[in-house]
Amino acid sequence: MKILNRILATSLLIAGASLPALGAENLVIKFNDPSESPMTRWWGAAVQTYEHDATVDADADAGSGSQKIIVGFDLAAFAGENQFAAYGSFASAIDARAYTNLTFDIRFDPASPSRSAGDYGWLEFGLGPTDFSQIQLGALGVPTSAGAWYRISVPLDPTVAKMDSIGRFWVKIWSGGGDGFTGTTTLWVDNVTLNANQDVAPPAPPTVAIAKATPGLQLFASQPGAQYARQNIYTVSSTGYSWVGAAQPVTYSVTLANYPDATHSGFQTHLFLVPGSGLPTWENSVDYNQPNVIFLDIGNSADGTAYASFRYKTNLPSGNSMIYGTGTLGGIGSPTPNGTWSVTFTGNTAITLTAPNGATTSFEMPAEAAAMFADPLHVYVGAQPNQLSNIGQSVSVTRVQITGVVTPIDDTFSAGALDPAVWQIAAGDAAGVLTVPTGYSYWLDWSLPDDGFVFEYIVGDLVTSIWQPVSGLTTPLQVGSRRRALVPSSLTPFEGEGYFYRMVKPVPAAQ
Numbered sequence: 001m002k003i004l005n006r007i008l009a010t011s012l013l014i015a016g017a018s019l020p021a022l023g024a025e026n027l028v029i030k031f032n033d034p035s036e037s038p039m040t041r042w043w044g045a046a047v048q049t050y051e052h053d054a055t056v057d058a059d060a061d062a063g064s065g066s067q068k069i070i071v072g073f074d075l076a077a078f079a080g081e082n083q084f085a086a087y088g089s090f091a092s093a094i095d096a097r098a099y100t101n102l103t104f105d106i107r108f109d110p111a112s113p114s115r116s117a118g119d120y121g122w123l124e125f126g127l128g129p130t131d132f133s134q135i136q137l138g139a140l141g142v143p144t145s146a147g148a149w150y151r152i153s154v155p156l157d158p159t160v161a162k163m164d165s166i167g168r169f170w171v172k173i174w175s176g177g178g179d180g181f182t183g184t185t186t187l188w189v190d191n192v193t194l195n196a197n198q199d200v201a202p203p204a205p206p207t208v209a210i211a212k213a214t215p216g217l218q219l220f221a222s223q224p225g226a227q228y229a230r231q232n233i234y235t236v237s238s239t240g241y242s243w244v245g246a247a248q249p250v251t252y253s254v255t256l257a258n259y260p261d262a263t264h265s266g267f268q269t270h271l272f273l274v275p276g277s278g279l280p281t282w283e284n285s286v287d288y289n290q291p292n293v294i295f296l297d298i299g300n301s302a303d304g305t306a307y308a309s310f311r312y313k314t315n316l317p318s319g320n321s322m323i324y325g326t327g328t329l330g331g332i333g334s335p336t337p338n339g340t341w342s343v344t345f346t347g348n349t350a351i352t353l354t355a356p357n358g359a360t361t362s363f364e365m366p367a368e369a370a371a372m373f374a375d376p377l378h379v380y381v382g383a384q385p386n387q388l389s390n391i392g393q394s395v396s397v398t399r400v401q402i403t404g405v406v407t408p409i410d411d412t413f414s415a416g417a418l419d420p421a422v423w424q425i426a427a428g429d430a431a432g433v434l435t436v437p438t439g440y441s442y443w444l445d446w447s448l449p450d451d452g453f454v455f456e457y458i459v460g461d462l463v464t465s466i467w468q469p470v471s472g473l474t475t476p477l478q479v480g481s482r483r484r485a486l487v488p489s490s491l492t493p494f495e496g497e498g499y500f501y502r503m504v505k506p507v508p509a510a511q
Contacts, residue, residue, distance in 0.1 A: 080318025222432025229428030240407030
């Protein structure tokens with residue numbers, strides 16, 4: 001069917017700003033006394049102590065103080081849970097869209113353990129909505145040469161989901177990897193500030209884009225600020241999916257469409273094979289946390305081409321050094337990431353990778369390593385942005401096949417929902433994992449803020465046709481700073497017609 005979607009317009013009928021009243025004053029927590037929003041433990045196995053310190057203040061103010069945090073890291077004892085996360089609550093829920101930046105001061109005791117990179121660990125920080133989810137705003141290693149106090153300031157994006165209902169700020173350090181440390185970290189936090197927005201200009205109206213919808217599994221990198229968030233589905237059962245001991249070749253394949261363009265290189269699609277049974281849905285980073293993993297790593301390059309690498313690890317929980325080292329056995333390139341990628345096991349150890357253009361490469365896996373992947377075995381299919389600039393991007397998985405096993409799978413995800421007998425979700429943001437059923441023709445994609453705006457469309461031409469309200473869109477999904485919804489095919493039924501969409505903000509009728 002030929003559809004001419006030639007114009008996507010936004011209305012200029014704007015009755016005031018879409019954001020809340022702009023903040024007149026900065027919101028500052030100075031930790032003047034123990035009662036002023038003390039911080040407390042959020043999670044992490046590292047032993048944590050929190051106290052108000054009246055003797056240490058970023059401004060050298062004798063009448064103030066700071067939040068002191070003491071963390072007992074122990075890599076051998078806590079492994080992948082060798083971390084701490086702390087939060088401090090605001091006096092009441094706030095609409096952070098009225099502020100421009102989060103700023104705070106941090107100081108580390110020089111005796112605190114450090115990494116080989118010359119910093120006190122990988123510090124992550126952000127804001128927390130009232131539902132206790134988290135919005136990561138940044139991450140960095142505070143250098144050991146920074147001096148006593150180090151000021152951090154990051155911009156706030158008013159279009160990020162849940163920014164209108166913020167209840168807390170947070171900091172955390174994870175130190176469970178190959179450069180993890182053991183020892184007592186002592187740090188102080190002071191002058192947590194939300195900088196008020198003094199710009200009186202109203203926001204611009206939304207911009208709208210349209211793209212063809214492809215039936216299948218749509219995996220969005222939708223978690224704000226989380227460049228390494230995995231967006232997976234995985235098998236409910238762990239029985240009958242292993243190639244180990246199979247009498248015939250076993251193939252695992254994934255067919256991709258609508259891959260991010262070359263300006264969003266490094267976007268990852270993956271297939272994980274993970275031994276074990278009953279792996280929980282909160283366990284989405286299995287490639288790092290689980291001890292034994294096979295990883296088909298597919299990605300796109302800046303020149304528009306693509307690649308796939310076969311990686312594995314054994315006996316390495318809470319780490320990935322083997323995956324990117326001796327566990328990388330082979331790889332293959334492709335002119336495009338779109339199409340079918342497959343890995344075939346013949347016997348227990350012979351492996352062949354096949355690219356979308358039919359090219360192949362073969363290699364062997366050690367027999368003692370392959371034996372660790374006998375049933376029970378879960379199969380994961382997912383995506384990961386890998387770069388902050390890739391958040392908001394997505395890939396369509398139009399088919400997953402597993403052949404030659406006791407429990408084969410051949411799923412095109414066209415039913416409009418995952419088959420609950422086969423698949424479940426394990427994702428950093430489960431809302432970004434959805435199926436596109438048949439019966440929907442296009443994605444509408446628009447920028448934020450969109451307060452008060454509605455969609456209208458016409459069929460025919462812009463001169464004689466009358467704009468009509470759009471009905472039947474799917475519930476909008478926010479991905480990064482934009483929202484998306486599917487357009488039902490019933491709104492674009494006629495071949496050769498022109499279909500036009502716009503967003504308008506109706507002006508209230510005079511009373």
